[in-house]
Amino acid sequence: MSIxxxxxxxxxxxALFAIxxxxxxxxxxxxxxxxxxxxxxxxxxxxxxxxxxxFVARLPRVLAGGLVGATLAAAGVVLQALLRNxxxxxxxxxxxxxxxxxxxxxxxxxxELSVLGITSIPLASFAGSLIATGIVYALATLQRRGxxxxxxxxxxxxLNAFFSALIxxxxxxxxxxxxxxAIRWMMGGLDVAGYFPIIAxxxxxxxxxxxxxxxxxxxxxxxxxxxxxxxxGVDIVPAQRLAFLSASLATGAAVSLGGPIGFxxxxxxxxxxxxxxxxxxxxxxxxxxFGAAFLxxxxxxxxxxxxxxxxxxxxxxxxxxxxxxxxxxxxxx
Amino acid sequence: xxxxxxxDSVSFxxxxxxxxxxxxxxxxxxxxxxxxxxxxxxxxxTTLLRLLSGTRRPTSGRVLxxxxxxxxxxRRDAARQIAVVPQETELAFEYRAIEIVLMGRxxxxxxxxxxxPADVRIAEDALAATGTSHxxxxxxxxxxxxxxxxxxxxxxxxxxxxxxxxxxPTASLDLGYQLEIASLLQRLNQQHGVTMAISTHDLNLTASxxxxxxxxxxxxxxxxxxxxxxxxxxxxxxxxxxxxDVHVHRGTGHMTVVPVKRIAR
Numbered sequence: 001m002s003i004x005x006x007x008x009x010x011x012x013x014x015a016l017f018a019i020x021x022x023x024x025x026x027x028x029x030x031x032x033x034x035x036x037x038x039x040x041x042x043x044x045x046x047x048x049x050x051x052x053x054x055f056v057a058r059l060p061r062v063l064a065g066g067l068v069g070a071t072l073a074a075a076g077v078v079l080q081a082l083l084r085n086x087x088x089x090x091x092x093x094x095x096x097x098x099x100x101x102x103x104x105x106x107x108x109x110x111x112e113l114s115v116l117g118i119t120s121i122p123l124a125s126f127a128g129s130l131i132a133t134g135i136v137y138a139l140a141t142l143q144r145r146g147x148x149x150x151x152x153x154x155x156x157x158x159l160n161a162f163f164s165a166l167i168x169x170x171x172x173x174x175x176x177x178x179x180x181x182a183i184r185w186m187m188g189g190l191d192v193a194g195y196f197p198i199i200a201x202x203x204x205x206x207x208x209x210x211x212x213x214x215x216x217x218x219x220x221x222x223x224x225x226x227x228x229x230x231x232x233g234v235d236i237v238p239a240q241r242l243a244f245l246s247a248s249l250a251t252g253a254a255v256s257l258g259g260p261i262g263f264x265x266x267x268x269x270x271x272x273x274x275x276x277x278x279x280x281x282x283x284x285x286x287x288x289x290f291g292a293a294f295l296x297x298x299x300x301x302x303x304x305x306x307x308x309x310x311x312x313x314x315x316x317x318x319x320x321x322x323x324x325x326x327x328x329x330x331x332x333x
Numbered sequence: 334x335x336x337x338x339x340x341d342s343v344s345f346x347x348x349x350x351x352x353x354x355x356x357x358x359x360x361x362x363x364x365x366x367x368x369x370x371x372x373x374x375x376x377x378x379t380t381l382l383r384l385l386s387g388t389r390r391p392t393s394g395r396v397l398x399x400x401x402x403x404x405x406x407x408r409r410d411a412a413r414q415i416a417v418v419p420q421e422t423e424l425a426f427e428y429r430a431i432e433i434v435l436m437g438r439x440x441x442x443x444x445x446x447x448x449x450p451a452d453v454r455i456a457e458d459a460l461a462a463t464g465t466s467h468x469x470x471x472x473x474x475x476x477x478x479x480x481x482x483x484x485x486x487x488x489x490x491x492x493x494x495x496x497x498x499x500x501x502p503t504a505s506l507d508l509g510y511q512l513e514i515a516s517l518l519q520r521l522n523q524q525h526g527v528t529m530a531i532s533t534h535d536l537n538l539t540a541s542x543x544x545x546x547x548x549x550x551x552x553x554x555x556x557x558x559x560x561x562x563x564x565x566x567x568x569x570x571x572x573x574x575x576x577x578d579v580h581v582h583r584g585t586g587h588m589t590v591v592p593v594k595r596i597a598r
Contacts, residue, residue: 002450003453007447214444224424224428224433228417233440278428279428
């Protein structure tokens with residue numbers, strides 16, 4: 001089988017799975033609904049309760065889950081290849097800590113601004129992620145003409161710790177209701193109100209995915225080593241810069257939409273590699289598709305398992321992801 | 334003979350305030366050359382290879398590929414003509430040998446182009462030339478040191494470049510693999526016409542296959558020329574601070590170097 005054919009078939013399989021999950025998930029919930037009834041155009045909208053539940057209540061949430069899951073998984077793949085470190089996540093380089101600090105400040109300072117219908121928390125968290133990205137990038141390029149992935153990693157880890165301390169400090173000063181609201185945000189949640197927040201995050205994610213598409217084969221070479229990649233025709237510094245900035249932008253947009261939902265960015269890429277090998281031309285799109293399906297399924301569990309009580313989706317991904325990842329580690333060694 | 338690659342008094346430092354690692358070196362690689370680069374640790378061999386391959390730009394001086402300055406070529410164009418075998422290859426993920434070799438096709442493919450049958454054939458030929466066809470579908474990290482090194486050489490061959498720069502290709506190999514790699518390199522040079530520069534610590538390897546030698550110490554060229562005239566006890570003493578006997582081995586006709594003792598500098 002030719003390489004192109006293998007790539008097409010595998011990605012097609014993952015795409016079918018993701019689409020199936022995203023159509024099936026909205027039919028489940030406290031009120032079961034039927035897909036055929038929801039899509040039945042002969043019933044007028046006003047009396048088609050199934051369609052209303054599907055399109056108004058559940059589909060936005062599923063789409064948000066798909067977008068956030070796809071983004072975090074793909075960003076994880078890119079950062080793992082860039083840093084040549086299988087343990088890297090989209091949050092390793094400080095993006096989510098910056099976003100969390102932004103959200104925390106928006107809550108405690110009771111910022112009430114809104115731009116084009118986007119409220120202060122997503123705005124502030126997106127701003128926080130951009131600032132964190134800027135700081136890490138500046139540090140990594142300060143020393144030499146190139147981009148040092150070691151400095152990138154160290155700066156990111158340090159910034160994470162520093163921002164976490166600031167978050168705790170702000171939280172300590174905040175009153176109880178504000179602190180609780182901010183903590184809830186940090187647990188992650190996909191209960192977006194309507195389609196607009198998704199549409200607002202979409203352009204950043206699309207730009208990042210276009211960059212990812214240009215990078216896939218280069219990521220293979222980068223993960224073999226920068227020096228060897230350069231000798232095989234990769235322009236190392238522009239490639240690294242594009243990988244870092246696009247992955248950070250996508251992560252910032254995803255986190256401002258769904259909060260810092262952990263584990264997707266690390267377990268999905270690893271699981272996909274186990275299934276399809278290490279070629280990033282397959283791993284990257286397959287991880288995006290599987291990440292979308294995985295987060296939608298986790299969110300389904302979050303809203304149905306203890307219904308009517310909802311479990312924060314970040315807790316579900318960690319509860320499923322943590323043991324699963326440990327099992328994977330034990331199995332490999 | 335035509336100079337394929339010519340480093341014209343190149344110098345290099347890794348940072349503005351760092352010392353020169355390569356200091357005014359002039360090196361010529363003729364078409365079809367098989368040249369060894371010898372020198373103690375830290376003498377600048379690896380850096381010189383990086384300058385010759387164009388992955389680093391000299392701080393001063395210039396490198397010419399044919400009649401064009403190497404820095405005028407894009408990375409992609411340079412990689413179509415110059416391939417490099419690095420000292421060590423550590424993978425972050427688990428690739429199969431054939432995938433590693435196919436990565437050599439990178440400079441020949443467009444951004445969204447996938448390797449076609451022609452590329453696969455070139456990769457398979459490269460595996461065959463290095464005697465690793467049977468390893469194609471094995472995971473790279475499961476291979477032995479010698480097998481890995483041969484697969485990495487195959488990846489460089491798949492670049493279809495006419496210049497091959499090797500950085501200590503036998504450093505981590507046992508005697509058997511050392512001989513195997515040596516005869517592989519000699520065959521590639523003689524039968525496939527690949528021009529080569531090999532940096533190494535292995536005096537006897539270079540003496541057996543290299544027609545020319547470049548001796549480097551402290552970033553400078555100590556001596557350069559045909560192996561027989563460069564590999565003298567006097568030069569070895571200047572190069573390594575080691576007293577050595579140089580003989581011609583009767584069975585093979587190669588020069589052999591027997592180190593005798595370390596002497597004070």
